[in-house]
Amino acid sequence: xxxxxxxxxxxxxxxxxxxxxxxxxxxxxxxxxxxxxxxxxxxxxxxxxxxxxxxxxxxxxxxxxxxxxxxxxx
Numbered sequence: 079x080x081x082x083x084x085x086x087x088x089x090x091x092x093x094x095x096x097x098x099x100x101x102x103x104x105x106x107x108x109x110x111x112x113x114x115x116x117x118x119x120x121x122x123x124x125x126x127x128x129x130x131x132x133x134x135x136x137x138x139x140x141x142x143x144x145x146x147x148x149x150x151x152x
Contacts, residue, residue, distance in 0.1 A: 080108035081128040081147065083136055084119045093122040100124070103136050105143040114150075115142035 084106045088099040104113030105128065111121040117140070130136035131147065 082108050083126045085124040102138050102140050104140045105147040113143050114146040115140050
């Protein structure tokens, strides 16, 4: 199973906004727009490699997604 990180944006902002403010990163299965925590995210949201998990680039991370992710990867 492959994973990626997908951004959740501040209330009222969207990925189409030039300077949209990201609130938190969620872990998703690659190509999907639902976080492991169950949160539905904008399919157009910024994504990054799961390799960013645990690094400054992946902060802040949804705590629920992080907990579920570490139980799903070897």
